[in-house]
Amino acid sequence: MARQVNAVTERLRRSKVNSPVDRRRDIERPPGPRAADLPYRFATSGDICGYFVAVEREYEQIAHTRMLRDHLYILNDPEFVVEFFLNHSRGNMKGRALQGAKAVLGTGLLTSDGDFHLRQRRLVQPAFHRDRVVSYAQTMAAITQRHEQRWKEGATFDMVEDMSALTLAIVGETLFGADLTSDAAEMNTALTEVLTGSGARLMMGGGILRLPTPARRRSVESSATLDAIVQRMVDDHRRIGDTGDMLSMLIAAQEDGEGMSDEQVRDEAMTLVLAGHETTAMAMSWTWMLLARNPQVAEWLHEELDSELAGRAPGFEDLGALPRTHAVIAESMRMYPPAWSMGRRVLKDLTLGKWLVPRGAMVLSSQYALQRSPRWWDSPLAFRPRRWIGADGAFSETNPGQPRGAWFPFGWGNRRCIGEQFAWTEAQLILATLAQRWEPQLQQGHAVEPQPAVTLRPKGGLPVTLRRRSGG
Numbered sequence: 094m095a096r097q098v099n100a101v102t103e104r105l106r107r108s109k110v111n112s113p114v115d116r117r118r119d120i121e122r123p124p125g126p127r128a129a130d131l132p133y134r135f136a137t138s139g140d141i142c143g144y145f146v147a148v149e150r151e152y153e154q155i156a157h158t159r160m161l162r163d164h165l166y167i168l169n170d171p172e173f174v175v176e177f178f179l180n181h182s183r184g185n186m187k188g189r190a191l192q193g194a195k196a197v198l199g200t201g202l203l204t205s206d207g208d209f210h211l212r213q214r215r216l217v218q219p220a221f222h223r224d225r226v227v228s229y230a231q232t233m234a235a236i237t238q239r240h241e242q243r244w245k246e247g248a249t250f251d252m253v254e255d256m257s258a259l260t261l262a263i264v265g266e267t268l269f270g271a272d273l274t275s276d277a278a279e280m281n282t283a284l285t286e287v288l289t290g291s292g293a294r295l296m297m298g299g300g301i302l303r304l305p306t307p308a309r310r311r312s313v314e315s316s317a318t319l320d321a322i323v324q325r326m327v328d329d330h331r332r333i334g335d336t337g338d339m340l341s342m343l344i345a346a347q348e349d350g351e352g353m354s355d356e357q358v359r360d361e362a363m364t365l366v367l368a369g370h371e372t373t374a375m376a377m378s379w380t381w382m383l384l385a386r387n388p389q390v391a392e393w394l395h396e397e398l399d400s401e402l403a404g405r406a407p408g409f410e411d412l413g414a415l416p417r418t419h420a421v422i423a424e425s426m427r428m429y430p431p432a433w434s435m436g437r438r439v440l441k442d443l444t445l446g447k448w449l450v451p452r453g454a455m456v457l458s459s460q461y462a463l464q465r466s467p468r469w470w471d472s473p474l475a476f477r478p479r480r481w482i483g484a485d486g487a488f489s490e491t492n493p494g495q496p497r498g499a500w501f502p503f504g505w506g507n508r509r510c511i512g513e514q515f516a517w518t519e520a521q522l523i524l525a526t527l528a529q530r531w532e533p534q535l536q537q538g539h540a541v542e543p544q545p546a547v548t549l550r551p552k553g554g555l556p557v558t559l560r561r562r563s564g565g
């Protein structure tokens with residue numbers, strides 16, 4: 094473990110990137126909230142989601158504020174969101190939070206930029222082609238059925254932990270041919286520490302992890318635990334040889350002399366393990382919470398599952414006939430987007446509307462705020478999956494009638510989530526399998542509160558009691 098702690102400490106040291114800083118004094122900036130508000134909320138674990146919602150209400154197009162030394166532009170106009178993240182995607186780099194996350198993830202797909210990112214993306218892309226996702230579906234369904242064996246009437250547990258164990262097993266087996274089941278508890282504890290400890294303040298930049306505090310020590314140790322698990326997976330894989338999966342492709346690329354170092358293989362593997370299970374686990378956890386709170390929606394979903402599947406296990410070919418299942422997940426991700434905000438640092442001056450956004454400035458847009466805006470969504474605080482179903486009974490992401498930039502749970506452009514199809518398939522198969530027979534109930538007295546760390550997590554977990562559906 095000492096070797097891993099040293100490696101993490103070294104990564105932390107190197108995670109400091111030289112990025113341009115916006116020091117322009119000669120330009121007009123859009124109006125916005127007081128400079129101290131946001132850093133104060135980050136420092137005190139205040140209501141950050143509430144902050145972005147309030148800013149979206151008050152400044153309908155764009156707001157300017159300060160985030161420590163940085164000028165921060167918050168985009169609230171869906172047209173600006175599309176223009177910036179889609180049309181200007183090459184003129185910016187990842188923002189503070191993901192630069193900070195390099196301390197844990199290293200330089201993988203999520204955190205890298207420019208030509209290096211493009212090369213890695215091309216390398217990893219084939220593992221996410223539709224045909225591959227169809228072939229993963231069988232494994233996803235089989236792992237979910239195996240997982241269901243552990244669900245017992247009256248059992249009480251933390252749904253976040255349970256869903257994380259399930260999605261970790263799925264990503265491990267589909268992409269890496271690895272059984273990570275026995276690592277789930279250790280991984281969850283380490284990841285919770287990394288994400289909700291100092292990680293909750295990563296938006297302030299990687300510097301937060303370089304301060305010698307007890308929280309930093311815990312984060313480093315947890316990150317070292319994650320390293321050890323992923324390194325073992327890579328080492329095992331090298332021993333077994335090429336199995337045609339994702340990790341085989343990464344190792345082969347290294348051996349073909351494309352220049353991937355051991356560390357880069359590790360960084361990509363770590364990125365895919367973490368990005369590939371944490372987000373879907375959060376989407377599923379919030380979905381169970383919303384179904385428990387909205388029994389009439391749960392009943393509407395059960396009708397579909399009972400009539401289409403009648404108790405049998407779902408497969409990829411069933412998904413088209415399960416629009417309600419799709420809609421429940423979309424509506425859950427609208428209200429509780431696992432990726433709740435996206436930030437970038439601008440590398441070239443650009444204009445949005447009448448505003449110059451200079452090189453070095455930070456730009457941020459919050460899915461949480463835009464996907465709850467009354468400007469674009471009817472009754473935005475109501476859990477209404479029906480809004481995604483058209484008159485023809487089919488699911489479509491355009492059915493609610495929102496403008497393009499008001500719905501972006503998987504991001505935009507060249508940095509759009511590579512695992513989007515994987516995630517939709519996985520989430521639908523998990524929900525269709527488990528909701529056929531189970532109605533998890535929220536434990537009384539536990540206030541559910543969103544905690545915006547790198548992902549949007551339920552603060553303190555989501556304690557549930559399992560109930561078998563009558564007739565299910």
Ligand code: HEM
Binds near residue numbers: 203368503507510513
């Ligand atoms: C509900 C589930 C998921 C959500 C909401 C989600 C969301 C996102 C978002 C918003 C981004 C863009 C971040 C940015 O632009 O700063 C992203 C990127 C990424 N996601 Fe996902 N994701 C999910 C599932 C997955 C899965 C299952 C995988 C892999 C198995 C994955 C792997 C990645 C990777 C590697 C990137 C970086 C892509 C790049 O920059 O080229 N994600 N995800």
